[in-house]
Amino acid sequence: MFMIPEFSALQAAISSATEAEVLWALSSDRPSLAGLAALLSPVAEPHLAAMAKRSAAITSKRFGRTMQMYAPVYLSSFCVNRCAYCGFSAGNTIDRRVLTFAEAESEAMLLRQRGFSHLLLVSGEAPAKVGVDYLEELTLRLRDRFAALSIEVQPLATEEYARLFRAGITSVAVYQETYDREVYKQVHLAGRKADFDYRLETPARIAAAGMREVGIGALLGLADWRAEGLALGLHLAWLRKHYWRTGITVSFPRLCPAEGAFKPLLPVSERNLSQMIFALRIFDPDLGLYLSTREEARYRDGMIGLGPNRYSAGSCTAPGGYGRPNPGGEQFEVGDSRSLAEVSAAIQAKGFDPVRKDWDAVFQAQGDRQQAAWMIHES
Amino acid sequence: MLTIAGRKFRSRLFGGTGKFSSPEVMKEALAASGCEMVTVALRRVDLNNPVDDIMRVLDRDRYLLLPNTSGARDASEAIRLARLARASGGGEWLKLEVTPDPRTLLPDAIETLKATEELVREGFKVLPYINADPILALRLQDAGAVAVMPLGSPIGTNQGVLTRFQIEIIIAQAQVPVIVDAGLGAPSHVAEAMEMGADAVLVNTAIAVAGDPVRMARAFALAVEAGRIAYEAGLGAVRKDASPSSPEDGLGFLR
Numbered sequence: 001m002f003m004i005p006e007f008s009a010l011q012a013a014i015s016s017a018t019e020a021e022v023l024w025a026l027s028s029d030r031p032s033l034a035g036l037a038a039l040l041s042p043v044a045e046p047h048l049a050a051m052a053k054r055s056a057a058i059t060s061k062r063f064g065r066t067m068q069m070y071a072p073v074y075l076s077s078f079c080v081n082r083c084a085y086c087g088f089s090a091g092n093t094i095d096r097r098v099l100t101f102a103e104a105e106s107e108a109m110l111l112r113q114r115g116f117s118h119l120l121l122v123s124g125e126a127p128a129k130v131g132v133d134y135l136e137e138l139t140l141r142l143r144d145r146f147a148a149l150s151i152e153v154q155p156l157a158t159e160e161y162a163r164l165f166r167a168g169i170t171s172v173a174v175y176q177e178t179y180d181r182e183v184y185k186q187v188h189l190a191g192r193k194a195d196f197d198y199r200l201e202t203p204a205r206i207a208a209a210g211m212r213e214v215g216i217g218a219l220l221g222l223a224d225w226r227a228e229g230l231a232l233g234l235h236l237a238w239l240r241k242h243y244w245r246t247g248i249t250v251s252f253p254r255l256c257p258a259e260g261a262f263k264p265l266l267p268v269s270e271r272n273l274s275q276m277i278f279a280l281r282i283f284d285p286d287l288g289l290y291l292s293t294r295e296e297a298r299y300r301d302g303m304i305g306l307g308p309n310r311y312s313a314g315s316c317t318a319p320g321g322y323g324r325p326n327p328g329g330e331q332f333e334v335g336d337s338r339s340l341a342e343v344s345a346a347i348q349a350k351g352f353d354p355v356r357k358d359w360d361a362v363f364q365a366q367g368d369r370q371q372a373a374w375m376i377h378e379s
Numbered sequence: 380m381l382t383i384a385g386r387k388f389r390s391r392l393f394g395g396t397g398k399f400s401s402p403e404v405m406k407e408a409l410a411a412s413g414c415e416m417v418t419v420a421l422r423r424v425d426l427n428n429p430v431d432d433i434m435r436v437l438d439r440d441r442y443l444l445l446p447n448t449s450g451a452r453d454a455s456e457a458i459r460l461a462r463l464a465r466a467s468g469g470g471e472w473l474k475l476e477v478t479p480d481p482r483t484l485l486p487d488a489i490e491t492l493k494a495t496e497e498l499v500r501e502g503f504k505v506l507p508y509i510n511a512d513p514i515l516a517l518r519l520q521d522a523g524a525v526a527v528m529p530l531g532s533p534i535g536t537n538q539g540v541l542t543r544f545q546i547e548i549i550i551a552q553a554q555v556p557v558i559v560d561a562g563l564g565a566p567s568h569v570a571e572a573m574e575m576g577a578d579a580v581l582v583n584t585a586i587a588v589a590g591d592p593v594r595m596a597r598a599f600a601l602a603v604e605a606g607r608i609a610y611e612a613g614l615g616a617v618r619k620d621a622s623p624s625s626p627e628d629g630l631g632f633l634r
Contacts, residue, residue: 049628056629062535064398064588147422212452212481240482245452247481270633286482302632351400360422362463363450 002204002238007180010037010227010234017041026054031283036233039279040226048275055278055307058285063309066353068288069340070118070150070312071111074319075099075138077329079124081191083177085219085255085262087317087331088124090191094329098129099319101138108142110322114314115340117147117357120173122317122331125154125193132160136167143168148359152215154192155202161209168364173215173251174202179231180223183265187222203235207243212363213288214239214246220273221255221264229276233283240284249288249310250280256294256332270299274306281307296335297346304350311354313343381578383556384472384504384525386443390414391573392603393445393558395583396433397423399592406436408586412596417442418474418581420449421460426467445506447474453487454494461498473498474528475507484534488515492522499523508560511542516549516557527553528581530561531572535584537564540571550576566602573606 017038025035026047038044039051076098079088087094099107108119121138123130130153139149150171151164161172178184181196188194206214216235218228236248254273255264273295280287291300291308293315300311316322317331336343344354381388394414399405409417417437425431426446437444446464451457457477465471475498477490491507492515498505504525509515511529519527529546532538539562540546550557556578563569569580582599589595 049630052629060588061537061584064584065400066398245479245481274630274633298632299634302630306629348401353400353402355423357425358423359450360460360463362459363422363456365459 001201002235004179004200004231004234007182007223007227007231010179010230011224013037014041014226014230017043019043022047025282026050033230033233033237033283036279036283037230039282040229040276042226044275044279045271048271048278051275051278051282052306055281056305058281059289059305059307059309062285065305065351066309066355067304067347068118068310068355068358069116069344070120070148070310071114071116071340072120072122072152072312072315072317073104073107073111074122074317074321074331075104075134076123076126076130077319077331078126078129079191080126081124081193082189083191083193084187084189085222085264087329091189096329097319098123098126101141103320103323104138105141107320107322108146112145115344115356118150118359119146119148120150120152120312122152123154123319124331125191127154132156132163135164135169139164139167139169143364144361147357147361149364150213150215155199156205158205158209161206161211165210168361170211170359170364171213171215171247171249172206172211173217173249174199174206175215175217175219175251175253176200176231176235177219178222179218179228179235183223187265203239204242207239207246212247213249214243215249215251215288215290217251217253219253219255220268220276221266223266225266225268225272225276229279232280236284236287247286247288248284249290251290251292252277253292253294256335274303277303277307293334293336294332297338300336300343301346301350304347304352311343311347313338313340381556383506388415388579390600390603391579391607392569392600393418393579393581394442394586394596395581396420396437398584398587400587402432402436404592405433405587408592408596409437409442411593411600412582412586413600415441415443416445416472418445418447418583421446421464421469422450426464426469443472444470445472445474446470447508448476448494449478451477451494452479452490453477454490454497457490457494458497461494461503462501465503471502472504473506475505486510486530488512491515492518495519495522495524506558511545511549513545513548513552516553520553520555524555526556526558526578528558528560531559531568532562534561536562537585538562539564539568540575543571543575546572546577547575566598569599570602570606570609573603574609576610579603 021038022044025031152173289308290310347354393416446469448457448460478484516527532541558579559572559577560581
């Protein structure tokens, strides 16, 4: 089972880093965890441009001149948790809704018309509203029409992930939010999510269930971002070792004003965020790195080619928001409101290809239905 | 002239469609490479969609399409993809890739052999992507593979022919054509493989991510030809990135 060291121990490892370790990490093909700590440290800050260059070279070598495009579909804003930073927090008075299957399908089809074939299905954590049955049924309805379907919902049991994998989900993201137990306790006031360890063990359950890909991340602005970066490195190194068949992705959600008007406890600058992204890319060249529309267009354009290889576009973070714009009740406000076409144009202007399809529905046919589908092809 | 499964190829350089900055750049680079066989990832394209961004620029009269099973983790996934490709008009040629480890994308020998046996039974012309394992190459040949595609070094590493010793054995033993695939990062690497007696090479990334992919494609074509001529005539780098010139190079957008 994955164990995370005390946050203070992570901070100590980072603050003891030297410039020589930074330079060594920059010139090594596979930096160690000590190298990652150095790259995340204040000592590395004067070397940010060199880190950007190294990160860009690794990204181009591993992923080519491409950017994989996706869009989120918010299914429900109901949530049983009280998280101080989140627009969906159970304490907030917002107009809550859960999409019917027909509504969810129509949102998905709107995105398909706009050119997306990779969808991320997102919901607040309320199993009574969006549970495994709901997700399984929706997946079966959508899977033949999309190249890849991912979810970001409440943590589930291994057997439940296996069910969703058979239905057609290939990738699952569950963010720890913060790897600092104390801060975790302070901001997760109630609900199942208050259990730090259950959440920490979730990525391993996802991988054990056979998912192709698991997403981890920390919500930036809650605790010391440098130590979060090192914790992510530890977590992914552990996952690599125990689940070598599973791809790993990291997201970098940076806190922005939500309905609950939560102010980041420890603000993270663009410079900090960039250092964290470059450090993780250099540490693990194979990571899928997301940079979502939480960030401003200017920043996202600047980061094209430097490390992230997955961009969303035209995102709406409220259930039903694609068919009925400005519904209110968003999880967070987006920083980049450009359409897929506009973001794609910016990506192309930098000499990169915005890839809309990088998987295929055939990969999603894992379960019993695959036989039925093949009998049709072969008859 | 190179012959694979009864089909003749003037060029001994095979291309790919991944990682280019745009379909237009890809089209030009493939034309400049002179290649006649192009591999395309089934996960990436819609074979029967005429407006698919890759398929619309690939001239099927000019290039023999070699669909590949990139992303398949075991034999059953690869077989499923292959059947789908054929049903969608992808033809019988298949580059079989079975890569359970998403990090290194190294091929699984056992699953590759299983899938080859089944796909040959079903009438596919199978070109399996393999580690440079001479015994495996022979087993695949016995199973009916029409060529073998050993890797020069792990895909995307640009390290050249690190498996030189093993590939020499494969070339010496195999009765089917040997196409060196993966890890070929520079024209000098493909020249080396061709001088050793490889029947052909497959290059994608090194062309796709070059500063000028079209000129790089030409450079690879010349290197393949030079290496082949040298072989027939009877012939016996790890890189680190330089530091940027100014400490803030390329980060002017940060606020």
